[in-house]
Structure formats: structure tokens, C-alpha cells
Amino acid sequence: QLGAEAFCTLRSLASPSSLQGPELHGWRPPVDCVRANELCAAESNCSSRYRTLRQCLAGRDRNTMLANKECQAALEVLQESPLYDCRCKRGMKKELQCLQIYWSIHLGLTEGEEFYEASPYEPVTSRLSDIFRLASIFSGTGADPVVSAKSNHCLDAAKACNLNDNCKKLRSSYISICNREISPTERCNRRKCHKALRQFFDRVPSEYTYRMLFCSCQDQACAERRRQTILPSCSYEDKEKPNCLDLRGVCRTDHLCRSRLADFHANCRASYQTVTSCPADNYQACLGSYAGMIGFDMTPNYVDSSPTGIVVSPWCSCRGSGNMEEECEKFLRDFTENPCLRNAIQAFGNGTDVNVSPKGPSFQATQAPRVEKTPSLPDDLSDSTSLGTSVITTCTSVQEQGLKVNNSKELSMCFTELTTNIIPGSNKVIKPNSGPSRARPSAALTGLSVLMLKLAL
Secondary structure, eight states: OHHHHHHHHHHHHHSGGGGOSSOSTTTSOOOBHHHHHHHHHTSHHHHHHHHHHHHHHHSSOHHHHHHOHHHHHHHHHHHTSTTTTOBBOTTOTTHHHHHHHHHHHHHHHHTTTOSSOOOSBOOOOOOHHHHHHHOSSOTTSSSOHHHHHHSOHHHHHHHHHHTSHHHHHHHHHHHHHHTOOOBTTBOOOHHHHHHHHHHHHHHSOHHHHHHHHSOOOSSHHHHHHHHGGGOHHHHTOOSSOOBHHHHHHHHTTSHHHHHHHHHHHHHHSOOTTSSSSSGGGOHHHHHHHHHHTTTSTTOEEESSOOSSOOOEEESOBOTTOGGGHHHHHHHHHHHHTOHHHHHHHHHHHHTOOOOSOTTSOOOOSOOOOOOOOOOOOOTTSOOOOOOOSSHHHHHHHHHHHTOOOOSOGGGHHHHHTTSSEEOTTSSOEEOTTOHHHHHHHHHHHHHHHHHHHHHHO
16 A cells, blocks of 8 residues: 555656646746756755665666655655756756756656656747747748748748858758768768757757748748758668657657657647647747757658648658557657647748737847857867758759759759849848839839929928
């Protein structure tokens, strides 16, 4: 009976619903786990109980641990310490250390028990409208619908990235690394490619990265550029698709990957009690969690270059699931048939957000972007701007440098994206023969105003 009571206590404390939101324990705000560990280490009772609990959770026989009075006493003490409800910030200086501390407690409490795990990260309070305010150019926002429909927003996003030193540097780095062939049988070094992608999405402001990942498209060429953003031939695709539950199992052996997956489920899990199908109607939280998984074993991407349908998935399938097929399909549907994620991507592409706070500041899309300090790169990351030889890379180099293209099959995709003229530093598109004619009405009105003024005098 004692073991059963302890089991219920552990399950209730470790469940996702009990670990979300700012009202944990009510009387104290959560602190990051690195700081909480320091506070615990400074108290002899807490530090000794923490060591005891880690030893209890490291044991293979959980029933023995649950029935052990010393383990229960350790848990009761830690429940009253900041260490138990601590959280981490994505991209923080000691993120891995923070997550290791978090999972050292929570991993043992829910291992093999929960389909959805609680996120170890602090809740997201920002919204898409905050990103729109920071973006100096946003595809689709405030633009003429006719003009916007003819623009390649994904190409505009790449150009905007090239105008920001930090974005250009880290983007060039991951393109170079992910396109570097190792041998005739090994197309690239996926580990280094993933690391470079993680650094790009963690260090570059989301007003740049989101525009590249979630740009809206009207044609296949644009949608293919969007799909190629993460260099999928290296970072995403493989010779065979593993089983999704096996892939999840591999991800959960790594603290970072496990945390990003748990965060995705916490912020993108479809909710039928909200307007947007997203938890707390927060598109920004879902898109941030999605981007946070890129560069790990669970890296998601668009499954095709269709401009009309948005379907994303990890590189996996449910073949060979046996009696776990239902669970596998459920896991996969959280990506492929997720209304929250689909609505969030479409909302960003359209430049819209849910107005959950009518009294908030009015929307402004022309505010100057933040000036970000460029972080230094690790020694193993090249700053080369070599973009390789793939079709999409050729497309990038030709379009972004304004070079002429021929009619070869390799560059046919690029040619369709060069049929409009884009004003540098703007998302406006000018038709070749529309310039002078648009100025005539303005000139006529000016002349009429002068004439009326003279008559009045």
C-alpha cells in the first residue's frame, strides 16, 4: 500500500498538467535549474536529499524505490525546494547543464509512463505580433495583395537574411557544412550539419529564421526553396525511414533532443478548446518549438514542394510498429495532421495573429529591426560562403547576386523566380511597364491644385 501511494504521488507530481504554467507551488516563482542547483547545494539537507533521490531514480527496480522510505523522504524535501519546479531557457548559456539537472529528477519519475512529457522550458509569453513589429520587411504584411501574390517570399527572406551580418554568416556556415561531401558513399557529415543548423536557429533572431522556414508560397518553385531551407538531403533525408517510435526512443536518450520534443508537444499539441487549436492560442510558442527541433534526430521538414498544402513530418514511418501501430500513428499525426501547427505556419505566412489582448499596442510592421551582436563561432564551424553545386544552391547564388541565367534545365526553377523586379530593402514588386503610368494621376492632381490656387488669388 505504501508503494502504491508513493507511485500515485510521483505520477501526479510528474504529469505534464502539474508541471505547466506559472502557478507551480504558488508561493515562489520558478528559477532556472542551474541556479536552483546552486541554492540546493548551499543547504546541507537539500543537497544530501538530492543525492539520495538521484541514487533512488538510478536504480532499475522502481517498485523497490517507490517503497523505500528514504527515497520518499528525499522526494518530500525536494518538493519544497526551488530545484523541483525549476525550468530552463532555450539557448541559455548553460542550457545542457540546466536540462541535465531537470531530467535527473523528472526522467526517473515518468520514464516509459507518459506519451507526452512536460516541457523543461519556461513558458513562452511573446506572440507572433511581437515578431512582426521587429521585422523591417515582412512578406505579405501591408502589401498590395496582387503584388504580394507575384512575389517569391522565400527568396525575399533569403535576401533579408543576407542583409544581416549575423544571419548571413551563420546561414553561409551551415550551407557550406551541409553541402560538403565526405566521400562518394557519404554525402555529408550529418552531425556537423545538425550542429550548424542548431546554431543558426538558436542564435539568429526569429524575425529572420521564421521568414525562411514559414514563408508563404503561391507556386512550386517558392515551396521548393522553403523545403530546401534546412538542406534536407543532409540534415533530414536518409536511405531508409526508421520507425517513428524507434526514432523517438533515440531522441529521448539525448537530453537536448528530448527537451525540444517535449516542448513541441507542450506548445503545438492540438487543442479543441481554443480558437486557433493551439495551447493558449499562442502561434509563436508553437513555431518556436518546431524550429527548436531542427538539428536533432527528430528534425522535421516539409514532405513535398506543394504550395497549397502544408504537411510536415520527421523522417520516419510507422511500418514495423506491430502492436504499437496505434501509438505510432498518433505520434506521427502530431506532425502531419496537426491543426495548431498548420494554422501557425499559415498565420505567419499571412502576417496575422490572434488578437487575444484588444487593449494592446497597435500593429506596426515597419519598425526597424533589433541590432543583434554577432556571437563568435566555434572553431569547428567554417565561415566559408561556398554554397555547393545542388540545384537549389545554384538558384540561391544566382538569384541573390542578381546574375543572369540561361535556359538550361538545371536553372529552370530559378528563371521563374526572376521574372519580377524586387526593390532592394523592400517587399514591393514593380511590373516592368508600370512605373511611369502610376505617376501620371499624381502629377495631374498637383497641376490642378496650382491652377485652383491661382484662381483664388
